[in-house]
Amino acid sequence: MHVAINGWFWNQPYTGSGQYIRRLLHQLVKVAPDLQLTLILPPGVNQVDDVPENVSLLTTSGPGGDIGKVIFEQRTYPRMVAQVNADIAHVPYWGAPLSSPARLVTSVLDVIPVAIPEYSRGFKARLYTSLVSTCARGSAQIITLSEASKRDITEYLNIPPDDITVTYLAADPAFHPRLGSERDPAVREKYNLPDEFVLGIGGFDLRKQFDQLLLAYTYIVQAEGANYPLVLAGREPEWGTAMFPDLHKYADDLGISEHIQWIGAIDEADKPSLYRLARVFVFPSRYEGFGLPLLEAMASGTPVVANEVSSLPEIAGDGAFLVEPGSPSKMAGAILALLEQEPLRQTLINAGLARATHFSWRKTAQQTLDVYERVMRM
Numbered sequence: 001m002h003v004a005i006n007g008w009f010w011n012q013p014y015t016g017s018g019q020y021i022r023r024l025l026h027q028l029v030k031v032a033p034d035l036q037l038t039l040i041l042p043p044g045v046n047q048v049d050d051v052p053e054n055v056s057l058l059t060t061s062g063p064g065g066d067i068g069k070v071i072f073e074q075r076t077y078p079r080m081v082a083q084v085n086a087d088i089a090h091v092p093y094w095g096a097p098l099s100s101p102a103r104l105v106t107s108v109l110d111v112i113p114v115a116i117p118e119y120s121r122g123f124k125a126r127l128y129t130s131l132v133s134t135c136a137r138g139s140a141q142i143i144t145l146s147e148a149s150k151r152d153i154t155e156y157l158n159i160p161p162d163d164i165t166v167t168y169l170a171a172d173p174a175f176h177p178r179l180g181s182e183r184d185p186a187v188r189e190k191y192n193l194p195d196e197f198v199l200g201i202g203g204f205d206l207r208k209q210f211d212q213l214l215l216a217y218t219y220i221v222q223a224e225g226a227n228y229p230l231v232l233a234g235r236e237p238e239w240g241t242a243m244f245p246d247l248h249k250y251a252d253d254l255g256i257s258e259h260i261q262w263i264g265a266i267d268e269a270d271k272p273s274l275y276r277l278a279r280v281f282v283f284p285s286r287y288e289g290f291g292l293p294l295l296e297a298m299a300s301g302t303p304v305v306a307n308e309v310s311s312l313p314e315i316a317g318d319g320a321f322l323v324e325p326g327s328p329s330k331m332a333g334a335i336l337a338l339l340e341q342e343p344l345r346q347t348l349i350n351a352g353l354a355r356a357t358h359f360s361w362r363k364t365a366q367q368t369l370d371v372y373e374r375v376m377r378m
Helices: 016-031 065-083 123-136 147-157 181-190 210-224 247-254 268-277 292-299 312-316 328-340 342-356 361-376
Strands: 002-006 036-040 055-058 088-091 103-107 141-144 164-166 198-201 230-233 260-264 280-283 304-307 321-323
Touching: 002 065, 016 036, 016 361, 036 065, 065 088, 088 361, 103 361, 123 147, 141 147, 141 361, 147 164, 164 361, 181 268, 198 210, 198 268, 210 230, 210 247, 210 328, 268 292, 280 292, 280 328, 292 304, 292 312, 292 342, 304 312, 304 328, 312 321, 321 328, 328 342
Parallel strands: 002 036, 002 088, 036 055, 088 103, 103 141, 141 164, 198 230, 198 280, 230 260, 280 304, 304 321
Antiparallel strands: none
């Protein structure tokens, strides 16, 4: 069996789609060493790193930008699939072609643009969402990351549940409570981290709801003063747009700016230490296809507070403190409980570590291989 994989996100390893394709491919070669794999790269990407030795690479040419992405997805990638005579074309993100020369498998990691209207503003965004929604329906099988996403795909894309397979993600082995902890002091110094802090990591767009966390922190400041500053990690956008409300100004308005430390983008290799060093990790998102940071924190031995929404209860199980979405006071109460009640904190750490063991990339790869084999029998 020969699978040709769309590699648009390969050289974007810090995005969710980039992490997904890299970790999936590395595990596929382990669970199925006889599987023939070709990674089809987008225009302008001629040098890549971290590709398994027995994966073939195919470079392409063409324009860049948004138009170039559509041309690659709809014309270049299918043409390359035909050129290598692949049995299966796997697009590991929501961007399948209208027509494929091979059996088509599409990974729809989430349906944010249709589930949250703010993410499909503008004519071009709506047009692209309409295109990829139509294309997804032509897939022999859809892969997604949670039962919650499966329900959304059925609802918003009108795809039958039997045509959708759930394959959970997993935290990388680097996310561990002890392994690699010798790097923690250096990471603390690198980012000038306080001795004790509460951590938030992620993008700062509307969906991530960091405004809820900032409002919750007004209660923390009242109760704990300067004892537990809030550390926010992630590349800062151009603030003050419809998608990225100015959180710095909001913190000023709330009077809590002096209790917040913005550390900007962090190196991927530093994330396990950052989780381990945090007293509590808070994940205030209102919608996730999976919610990998939640699992990474639990695997690192850090107690988690998150909203009880979309896929997060399904992934967290009893390993996180879940609160009513949109309730800053309840989020603050959960954070304070974990800061002040050591028995509760230790109980949740142990539950999180146990929960994280239910997920593995090897299992994800095996389930993906099962999808390929099922599609070949159709």
